[in-house]
Structure formats: structure tokens, C-alpha cells
Amino acid sequence: MTTETTVKDIVRQKYGEAAQRVSQGASGSCCGGASAALGGCDPITSNLYDPAQAGAVPETAMLASLGCSNPTALAELKPGETVLDLGSGGGIDVLLSARRVGPEGTAYGLDMTDEMLALAQENKRQSGLANVHFLKGEIEHIPLPANSVDVIISNCVINLAADKDRVLAEAFRVLKPGGRFAVSDVVVRGEVPPAGTENAPTSATTEPATAAASCCGPSACCGR
Numbered sequence: 001m002t003t004e005t006t007v008k009d010i011v012r013q014k015y016g017e018a019a020q021r022v023s024q025g026a027s028g029s030c031c032g033g034a035s036a037a038l039g040g041c042d043p044i045t046s047n048l049y050d051p052a053q054a055g056a057v058p059e060t061a062m063l064a065s066l067g068c069s070n071p072t073a074l075a076e077l078k079p080g081e082t083v084l085d086l087g088s089g090g091g092i093d094v095l096l097s098a099r100r101v102g103p104e105g106t107a108y109g110l111d112m113t114d115e116m117l118a119l120a121q122e123n124k125r126q127s128g129l130a131n132v133h134f135l136k137g138e139i140e141h142i143p144l145p146a147n148s149v150d151v152i153i154s155n156c157v158i159n160l161a162a163d164k165d166r167v168l169a170e171a172f173r174v175l176k177p178g179g180r181f182a183v184s185d186v187v188v189r190g191e192v193p194p195a196g197t198e199n200a201p202t203s204a205t206t207e208p209a210t211a212a213a214s215c216c217g218p219s220a221c222c223g224r
Contacts, residue, residue, distance in 0.1 A: 007162045008138070012113050015066070015089065019115035022063045022090065023122075049092070057095045058126040064090025064119055067155030069184030072096045076180075080104040081150040084174065086139045086167070087111060087157025091120035091132070097153065098132045108149075109134045110142060140166040142174050149174045154183045 048070045054062055072093050077083055077100040085094045088109025098107035111117050111134065120134045137143045139154075140163055152171050161167045171181060 007160065008112070011160050015113045016115040018066065019064060019090065019113065019119045022060050023115070023119055049096075053096055056099060057092055058123045060119060060126075061090050061092040061095060061123040064116070064123075065092045065155075067093070067184055068186060069155065071153040071155050071182045071184045072100065074184070075151050075153050075182035077101050077105075077151060082106045082108070082148065083151045083153060084108045084110065084142070084144065084149045086142075086152060086154040086171070087160070088120060088134065089113075089116050089155075089157075091123045091134065093153055093155055094120070094132055094134070095123060095127050095129060097151075098127075098129045101131070103131055105131060107132050108144065110137055110139060112136065112138050140170060142170045144174045146173050147176045149179060150176055151180045151182065154185065156185050158183060159186050 048065065048067060049062070053070075053072075066089060070093075075083070075097075077097055079100075079102040081101045082105060083094075083097045083101060085097065085108065088094050088111045091109055094107045094109035098105070101107060107129075109120055109132070111120065114136070117134055117136055124132045124134065135143055139157065139161060152175060158164060158167055175181065
């Protein structure tokens, strides 16, 4: 079994369990139901959205949030634009983006986990937004045509991909000329101490040389 396959299997299992926990009404941890399913309270994944944003999405979208920042605050979305969220989970960033691009725009969410997609679809139904579309697939193989997206966002997901070069190449492929790439994620620089890799098998880290711990980095944005 390759490293890439192993990572994807672990991610699919852990995030599927997180979605099921939220769907079953789990809550009460300091970070919400999904965070508890991935191993307990993590302050990095909490308090990322202001009250107005939290009130604009279903509660289960908030509970399923496992990001490390708020890329929708960075992306400067405009009415009529097409936005794609890589690794959209329960859909919180897709729903918020859909409201910002308006009915003339489109917000896509891409995820490989069936349970998360089912949760996202229910959150879409509850939100009443017609310009939201959730797609099943992998961020290394985006199921959209070239030059079709104005803005790509992602919230602490790319670090979970074993082949990050492929992810970035795919992002560049689907972005329109002049498109933007707004990502909240974690980057490891230098050697990771042994204590930081002890939970690697259960936290779905990536290449051994750049194993990611908890999401904790600032957002970054760049244009194509």
C-alpha cells in the first residue's frame, strides 16, 4: 500500500467519523462535535467565525468545521464569481462563499468523504441556497474543466494530501487567468521533533519528512 493510499484511507475514516458524530447530534465539547470525533478539544479549530457568519449557516455546518482559519475572510469574493472549496467538509465555507457571490455566482465544494458530503447536502438544504454544488472527488483530481473558477479556497486540507504538487497543479488548471488562491493551512519548516510525529497514523499526516501537526498557520493568498 502506498503512502498516498494510506493517508487517504485514514483521512476518509477519521473525517467520516467526524461527520457521523455531528449528524447524530453530538456536541458539548469546547470545539464542537467534529473536533471531538478527531481526538478531543482543539482550540485551533474553534472561534474562527464571527457571530454573524455563524448565524448565517446551519448549526451542523459550524459543528463540522475542522479548519484552522477563515479563508472566506481573506478571499475578497465578489458577486457573480465562481468559487471552489478544496476539501469542503460539512460545507461551512461553501455556504458562506455562496452568500457573498450572490445568486449570479456559484460556490462548489469538493470532498472525498461520503459522510461529509451527505452532511453538506443537508446543510445546503437547510440554508436554502440554490447556487451551491457539492462534488465528490479528490483534490488531486478536481472534477471541473480548465479555466472555470475565479477563486479557490481551502481550510486546513492541503496538508493532508500526500501529493501536494499535484493538488497545486490541479488548482492552477481550473483557475481562470487572473484567478485567486486563498488558503488557510499549516506548513512545516525544518525537521519535525519526534514528539510531533507520535500521533502521525491517527492524524492522517502527509510525507514522513513533513508530517503536519494541528492546523495552526495564518492564511495566505496569491493570484494566478
